[in-house]
Amino acid sequence: MRKSRGLRLEDLADEGISPATISNIERGIAHVNSSKVYYLVQKLGLNMSEIPSILMEQEEELKDLKLTLDSIEAIISMGKYDEAMTKLEEIKIEDHHPYSAILHYIKGKCYAGMKKWNRAERSFSMAISLANQNRDQENIEAASFAELGLCCYRQNEIEKALEFTESGLDAFQESGGRGYVKYVLLRNKAVYLERLGRVNEGLRVIQEAWDQIDQIDESATVLNLYSARAELLRMAGQNEEAIKYAQEGLELSRRNKNYQCMFDMWTIMGSVYTSEVQWEKAERCFYTALASQGLLESEKALTDTYVWLGILYTEQKKWAKAKTYLEKAVTNAEAHNDAPKLTYALRIMGDYFKQQGKKDEAIPYYQKALKLARSYGYKKNQSQILFRLSQCYQETDRQEFEKCLLNMYEVQLETKNREADIFEEAE
Template sequence: MLGKLGLDSTQLAALISDKQAEEMEIELKLDAIETMLASGNLEKAFKEIKKAEKKEDYSKAVIAYLKGRYYIKNNDWKKAERNFNDSIRLQREVHHSEKPKKNLSASSFNELSIISYFENDLDQAIKYTDNGLEVFDENGERKHDKYILMSNKAIYLEKAGRIEESFNLVEDLWSYRSEINSIEVILSLYELRSILLRRKKQFDDAIHFAKEGIKIARLNNQYNRLFDLWSALGSAYLHSNELKCAKICFQTALTLEGKFKYRNVFIQTYTDLGILYVQEENWSEATKALNKAISLGRELNDARRLSLALIVLGDLFAKQDKKPEAISYYKEAIGIVQKHQLKKREHAALIRLAQCLQNTDQEAFATCAAHIVQLELELQDQKEEYYDEV
């Protein structure tokens, strides 16, 4: 056979060696591009992606994935979504022939879940994490992506109010802590445990895990997680009525503004600070904090966080018997939550609106009351928790 090809064994070995060296170089180049993307060197990364795209021996699925990563870093959700879907499709097409165990499809589904989360579609975000976990190859590469998918799913479940499901997933992940090599995932688990324990009214434990996470984040210079954990600690103190401690936590968290890219998280912290000031009846500081939350929520199109800030600002005016102002904010919140099918929050806003309308506009009150009854039938006997479930 070698004779027919005009090759001897030495020449064949040299060809194989050259091919392996070429594949190793390609693999290294693609890893280098992913590092550029992770470190924020986006334009250099994109130039390298475009160069690689012109070469036939580069994996099209990997190129599509890297382009998706570039676009998601630039907040261009549509182009990112298209490229991640292309990567998944290409992986299916090549099946066994082209690096089947890179777990690129699982990674792409994870990125698609993040896009859905930022587009206020929690149900779709959860579905994408399920898709990612379903195609994940336990014997393949990128093993850390499994834990990222699980962690993200737990976050989406908590945001969707599916507390027990989220808590059970966090408990499952907690048992794998020694295998998780991502400090961000580890710190996310500490934050989630704190949030979920607070929502289960286990305040001492919620405070404990937030404090432990803060220590780890501080040692590792994880500023975004430091922000999240200080905010979680503040919420635990707020809900246990330790207002002075809560204020210290929220103010500390807000000193980290500007340390990281995603500003959506500040909406919740300003809202929590507003709740704190409302409880203190410090109307001017509450208004300032809530207006900051609302301004950010509108700018960033964060329906869930924005609607809560609007409800809290409505409460602030209702407590001062300024009903027209309260009604205006409740109505704006209702418009947002109806668009995004946030039924529990819609119910909470409608109850507040009805209270304002009761003695001022009987016709509007009757319409509002009928809507509340319809929503209660849809929600059945699900109970709300003050602000957490709103």
């Protein structure tokens, strides 16, 4: 009513009511004395009997806006980002509006879909700030932290992604809306811990989510939890359990026609059989996974399967086949700007040459992998690559050999309390 009459806070303020109190009343701050509310209503020339009808009118406006925001969020999920942004730009509301945090959250999702990371991060940060100011009842703060984590993850900043995700879990309100956000956060935390090789921590998070899995109504989240659990169990050397959960996840993903998850499960099973020296079973699993190529949401995941096929054929000394798939792995990881997997693929390519005694050819791949690991702060991975480089230099370059060992020691000091890294596999 104040804005419709072109009045500022200062225009209504006097010795009986301050601009701050007027602002608190407008924002619904609970501790304002009710006499101040009546005083403000009178100053606006309103009758208290008019208030119910004004509120009903405002409630209808809010319902219309919420429907508009819901429709835009649906359009974003279809990948129609330009159309969604056009509609978002048409919405003009003040920061104290009840839906201002939701508006900025949805803008952030749109920018993230367009891979405009800086704009996305600014929008999510604004959503968090406004959610704190405007009585967040929809868990927009927690959801925005989850999205900030995903933005970092997609830019290969996994440690930072984990920090945002933990902030999201701290911010989540059990009594608020968007209850699914809690399970998305738990799933993402488990995946980030898996990528960082913090296996035991990841399994604890998975167990926390598993205890509540019947409450998760989003099949994709449930399937991702199966995938993460199977992978973490494999990394922990619990192969029988890994196969069990991979098979359960495979059946569930088949029923839901989730080809991405089916692909993941077949790859995980193939990696388990590779470590158990069951070559035929492993090969069958990997080629079944690749059969879903073209049906996947993203071909980024192909890197894992290519790497494992390279490992499989390297172990069998089928050098030509191994090299073909390792080259595919490197190319695919580069195409998708997937630094963790590219680091891994380069390291395995170095192993491929080292196992043949071709240390001079292995060194460039190790050096590229080391440069990436340093660039993104993958400490454990640096240690593993430095060890391999030291093996390559041991008999030919004493100075480089000692330099690698010293650098490896310094890195290990920084990570001595952490668990094995995801890239420790496939020696």
